[in-house]
Amino acid sequence: MAAINKTETMPCIENFAKINITWSSIGVPNEIIKGLAEQNFRAPTMIQSETLPAAILGRRDILGAAETGSGKTLAFGIPIIKGIMELKKQQLEKNDIKFVCKPLYGLILTPTRELAIQIKNHLTQAAKYTDIKIAVILGGMAAVKQERILNKGPEIVIATPGRLWELIQEGNPHLNQIDSVRYLAIDEADRMMEKGHFQELHDLLEKMNANPIKLEKRQTFVFSATLTMVHDLPDYLEKKKKRYTRSKIYKLTPGQKLQRIIHLLKIKNPKVVDLTKESGMTANLTECRIACTIDHKDYYLYYFLKKHSGRTLVFCNSIGCVKRLSTLFNILECKPLPLHANMQQRQRLKNLERFQADENGLLIATDVAARGLDIPNIEHVIHYQVPRTSENYVHRSGRTARAEKEGITVLMMEPSEKQNYSKLCTTLGRTHDLPTFPVVDRLLIAVKERVDVARDIDKLELKCRRQNTQKSWLRKAMEDMDMVLDDDDDDNESSTESEEAAALRRQLKLKRNQLRSLLSKPVFPKGFSGKYLDDNLNIDPAQDTEKAIEVMKKTIENNSRKRKEHNIVSQKRERLQKKLKKSAKF
Template sequence: MKARKGGRFRSSFKLKQKGIEVIGKWKTVEIDPNLFAEEEFRNIVCLEELTDYRQVSSSKVGKLKEKRKAESISEEGNEEEEEEPVISHKKKKKTKDLRSKTDKSDDTAAAEFDVPVDREAKCNEIIELVDDEDHGPVADSVSSAKDAPKKKKKKVAKNKASQAQEALLSVPTSKKVKNWTTEVLSASTDRKADVSAWKDLFVPEPVLQALSYLGFSAPTPIQALALPSAIRDNMDVLGAAETGSGKTLAFAIPMIHSVLQWQKSNSSTTRNDSVSKDSHQHHDETSWENEDEAEKLTHQQAEDSGDEDDASFTTGCVKVLENFEFDSDDKTHTVSSHKKTPLLGLVLTPTRELAVQVKHHIDAVAKFTGIKTAIIVGGMAAQKQERVLNRKPEIVIATPGRLWELVKERHPHLSNLRQLRCLVIDEADRMVEKGHFLELSQLLEILNDSQYNPQRQTFVFSATLTLVHQTPTRVLQKKNAKKMDKKTKLELLMEKIGIKGKPKVIDLTRKEATVETLTETRIHCNTNEKDYYLYYFLLQYPGRTMVFANSIDCVKRLSSLLTILNCDPLPLHANMHQKQRLKNLERFAERESCVLLTTDVAARGLDIPNVQHVIHYQVPRTSELYVHRSGRTARAANEGLSLLLIGPDDLINFRKIYKTLEKSEELPFFPVETKCMTSIKERMNLARQIEKAEFFNSRAKQHNSWLQQAAEALEIDLDDDMLMGKKKN
C-alpha cells in the first residue's frame, strides 16, 4: 500500500509514525472471485479493511494535536492527510474520463450529416448552398476551427466515504468502453444464451459459461469444423474462411482448453477461484513482523508505479495491493506458485490494432477461467510491457517486432518459447510474405528448432490463405518453375511455419473470395476527379465509411480536405502514435455516421461493428488486400458496399485483381447523379485552394523557424528574401 505526499512515496505500513496504532486486524472484504477476471481488477491480490485502531501520542502527533480541537477530528484529519494525494490522483482520472465522454458526444453530434432521403432534393440543396452562400461555409469552417474556444474541464469532487463505497461497489458493474471491441462483445450480455450447440464441440465448461454470457448461441461453420479436431484430436489447424466468420474464437477456445489442461495436470492454482479464497485465508493469518522489510517492499512498488494502471492506492480504510508478489521463502504465501507458470500460448498478428482486438476476444471467452493474457506491441512503453510479462501471463498476443526485442533482451518469461503448447499465426499469408516481418522468420527459427515441444499445436488462419495468383507465362517458361496451386501454397506455408505433422485443413472460402452479402461497384474517373466522387458519396450516403488509400501522404491530404469540408474525418496510419490510433478506432465505432481514412494498416482482421461502406480511393496492389479491405463491411451476414475509384494508374492493378478472383460477372458501375457534380466540384476546388495555402504556410513556418535558429546559433543576420513566404525568388 502506498501514499503519495509532497511528491514522495511513504510507507503506510509504519503506522505508528503516522499517529495510528492498529488494535484489531485487517479483515478480508468478501468479493466474488469471478469478478477478478475483469480487466480493471486483474492484478488485485486481495481487498482488506481496517476498522479497529486508535491514535498514538508521539512527538509528531503532538504537534498535530495542538492544531486540532477534538480527538475524533484529529483521527479524521489524520486519515485525510494520507488520503488527500490519492484523491487528487483519482480526481484527475475522473476529470479525464469526463472530458473524453464530452468530447465523444460532441464528436458524435459533429459527425452527423444532414442528408434528406430524397436524392433530387439533396442535389438542389447542394447547388443552392454553393450559389447562395458564395462558399461561406467552407471559409467559415476554417476560421471557426481556429477560433473555437476550448471547453473547461469539469471538476468532480467527492468525499472520502463515498469514494470508499464507490471502490467496493464498482467491482460488479460493467466495464467502461475502452476500445471498439467492447460493443461487439457486450452486445448480447443482457440475456444468457442457450449454448447446447457448443457442447458437442468439446468446449470447456468455463468457456461455455462465457459464451452464454456473451450471447453466442451457436458456432459458425469455421468454429464447428475446427474445434473438435483441435480439442479432441489435438491436431494442427490451417483455416481459410471469409472475413467476419469467427476465426478468432476458432483458435482462442482450443488455446484456452490447452492452458486449462496444463493447469489441471500440474495442479496449478494460479488465478483460479480456489486461489482467491485461499489467498484471503492466508491474509487473515499473516501479519507484518518486520516493518523495515515492509517499507523496502513499498519503495520497490513505488519504483514500478510509473503507470497509472500499476499504482496501488488506498480508499478510506480499505487496503488495495496491486502487482504484489509474495516472498517465496515464506511457507504461508502459497500464491507464489504462479511464478512457475510458463508461457503456454502465443498469438502473432501483423498489426497492433489486430493484436488489441484478439486480446479482448480471448479475455471475453476466458472470463471465468482466471487465465491471464498480455499484449506486446510496438508504439507502447517497453518498460510497461516488461512489467506486464513479469506477471507471468499464460497467453501472450504480440506483433513480431516488439516480441523479438524482448526475446533478444532475454526476458525470463520468454526464455521458454520452445516449450509452447499453442502457437497461432493470424493473417498468416501476410505474415510470411517475402520481405515482410524479418523478426518473424527469426522467431520461427527459435520456435522450430530441435528442442521444440513435440506436443505443440499450431493454428494458421487467414481469409486469403488459399487464394492463388496465376503465375505469368514468362515465369513458367523458366527451368524448375512450378505452377502455384492451393496445395503447393499450403505446403510452402507449412514449411515456413514449421508444421511437421499432417494438419487439419479447412477451406470455406468462395471462388470469388468475397462474401455474398457484399455489393461490389466501381467508378472510372481521372485521378484528379477522385476527390469529387469521394465527397459526393459521403454526402449522399451517410453512415460508417472506411476510405482506404495506398500511402500515408494521401491519407493526410484527404484528412485536410475533408476537415475543411466539415466531414470530420478520422485518420489512421502507421506514423500516428499508438494511443491516437486506438482512440480514432474507438471514436469511429461509437459514431453513427463517420469517415475513417486509413492505409492498409486497418485492412486485416479488424472487427469494427456496423461498417456500411468501404471505398478504395486507390485500388489495392494485391488481390489479398482487396479481399481484406472489402471484408471490413458485410460481416457476420450483414450487408455492405465496396466502391472502387479506378483512375488510369489503377487499371493494371484492377485487372490483376479481377483475374485472380475469377469474377464471373463484371463489376457494376456505381450510379452518380450528374446534376450534383457541378456544385460538388466548386466546393472541392475551393477546399483544395484552402488546403494548399494551409500546407504552404505550415511548411514556410517550419522552414523559417529552422533558418532563424541556425542564424542565431551562427550569430548572423537573415535577409528577408531568405525566408519563405516573405519574398518570391
C-alpha cells in the first residue's frame, strides 16, 4: 500500500481537524484516523474514496482494480478494522465478553509471504489506537511460534493459503473458525485464483462457503492491479483448443473474469471499481526495451548498473536464473541481493531490508517480489527475461513509479522471446514497439571484457567445487567399503589430482587478478564521447550519475521531434508531387 498523499513531517494538531473531516466524512472512526494521521496519510486516495463509503456505510462487497501503489491495502483494511471495532462494542454492550474461544473476525489472504508481512505492518499502524490484535501466518517460519501467536486469539489473521490450510488441517481451534469470519479480503486475487495455482485457496473457500447462514453475514473484499486484465491463452491451450472443436477452452473477457471470481467467493451485490487504464500503468512510469542476443543480456545489465545509479530491481522467470545472475554480479562486486521462493524466510526478509537501506541497492528476484511489495524509491525495474504474462509485467513494473514518483521499466528481449513480447503488447493495447533504451555501443567493449572474465571465474570456481565434491565422495565411498589402495596407486593418483588441482587454482588466481585489475579502473574512461544507438546525441560517459529516466526521456523527445520533422518533409513532398501532376496535365 503506497502512493498516498504524504508530507515529510508529522501533521500539526491544527491540521488534524482538517484530516479528521476528510476521513470521517466517509465513515472512518477517530481511532483509525489518529493512526492514519501519525503516518501522514492526509486524505484518501482515489481507490479509497471510491470504495470506502460503499464498504463502510453501505457494507457492500468490493471488487477493486487500481494501479500498483494506489492505496489498495487501506481500501480493505480500514473497513475491516472499523467493522471489528463495532462487533467488539456490541459484544461488550451485551456483556458477552467471555468466549470459550476468542473470535476470528477478519481473514486476509495473499499470494506471497512478503506481501502478508507488509499488509500486517500497514494495518497494525492503522489499528494502533484500537485494541484489535493482528497476526500473520505464513510458511518459512516456525509452526510452534505461530501456534503460540494464534493462542492469543487475534481478531485479524493475515496468511498465505498453504500454511493457513496446513494449520487448519492440524486442528488449530482459532483457525477452525474461518467459516464464521465476518470479513474476508483477498489481495492480488487474480493471481491466486488462476487454475493450477493455490489449490489450498479453493479448499479454504469450500470450507468457508459451506454454511449459507454464516456466508450471508460475511463482507468480502477483492483487490488487484490486474483484476480486469485478461491475456491470451498459453500456446499449449491454444493448440488444444484448435485440436478439439468442442473444446470449452476460451479466453475470458474482463466481465467473465470478474463473474468467475464472484462465483468462487459467493459475493453478493458487489460494488465494482476499476480505476486502471488499459495498460495498467501509472502515468509516472517510463517504459522501454533493449533488444539483444541471450549471451549479451549480461553485458547490457552490467552496463545499465554501472552507468545509471539508483535502486534497481531485476526480475527473472526462474530461480536458476536468479542464482546465476547473483553469483556473476557478486563476482563483479555489484553486491546483488537474491530473492526467490527456495530461500529461508529469514534471509528473504533480511535481503529486502538491505535492499531498502541501500540507495544504489540491487535486488535480483523471481516474481515472488512482483506483487504488492511497497519498497520505497525503486528507480529502475529491469525484466531480464520477458515475463510470461502481461499481468506479471504490470505487477513487476509497478514496483517503481510509486507514490507519485517517477520510475523506469526496461524490458530485455532476445529473439526467442519475441512471441511473448508480441502477446504482451497485444494485451496491453500497444500499437507500437516500446522505445529502445539508449546505449553507447562502443562502451560495451569495456563492459564485455569484465563480464567475460567474471564468467570464466564462475566456471572455474564451479569446476573446483565439483572436483572437491567428487574427491570427498570417492574417499567416503571407499571408507564405507573398507577399501584400501596400494601405496603406489595412492601416490600416483594423489600426484595427478594435486597437479590438476594446482593448475586449476593457478588459473583461477590469474583470472581473479585480471578482474581485480579491471575493476580498479573506471569502466567508462573520462573524455570519451560516443553516440546513442538510435540517435546522434553526444554524451559524456564520465557522467555516471545521469539518471536513466532522464536519458530515456531525452531519447523519446528526440525521436518524437525527428518523427515530426520527417512527417513535415513527407507532407511537403506529397504536396509538391501533387502540384507537379497538376502542371503536367496542362
